[in-house]
Amino acid sequence: MEFAALFLAVTIVMLAAWFGSRALALALFAVTFIASVATYLHHATDVLKLSF
């Protein structure tokens, strides 16, 4: 679910960059970028199911 939301957010940023103002697009980019890094950090702390 969070990945579909991130793709949706990126699509909205692209549309804002194409139709909206620069400031709005850059602000939305910052929010989306932080959300994607936070999602990565959340998954990076998962327990790894590795077997050797």
Next chain:
Amino acid sequence: MNRSLAMTVNALGLYAVALVLAVAFAAQLWLKELPCPLCLLQRIQFAMLAIGPILNIRFGPRPSHYAVSLLAAVAGAAFAMRQILLHIMPGDPGYGSALFGYHYYTWAFIGFAVALVLIALMLLFDGQFRDDGAPISSSAFARTAVWLVIALTALNVLSTLLECGFAACPDNPVEYELLKRTP
């Protein structure tokens, strides 16, 4: 490099991002290899890489627009490197199939590294940032590139929703959650 040429190069960059997103889709649909959470994050960073060129085509080239793409490329390279390191142990078959001897996440790392170098090279040309007074207008070639990337990113919203459903995405997805048939 003047502004017009820089905008054309940015459009070419958008076509390159579109190609990456299309190839990822082709692997997903034809080879039936569903992307894992880390793979999806790398795809998201490839899509975010396109925001800088879109801003450059819409408002004219600016260093801040290139910075947007640099941030996305650095994050994408870090995510890809994490996945490479997860499968670095000898005997580990890796995740998914290989393309020309490398797994998709290795290709993703190479792609982000190439993007970093190309963006740095673009930033060397100061002439593109000089305002020549002419109004900023985008060519049909550039507009097509913008809409191609937006369409492919929007398609990813749909495919990811089908794959993961409304819950957390599985670590090793093998079927589309929203297309599962209940027994």
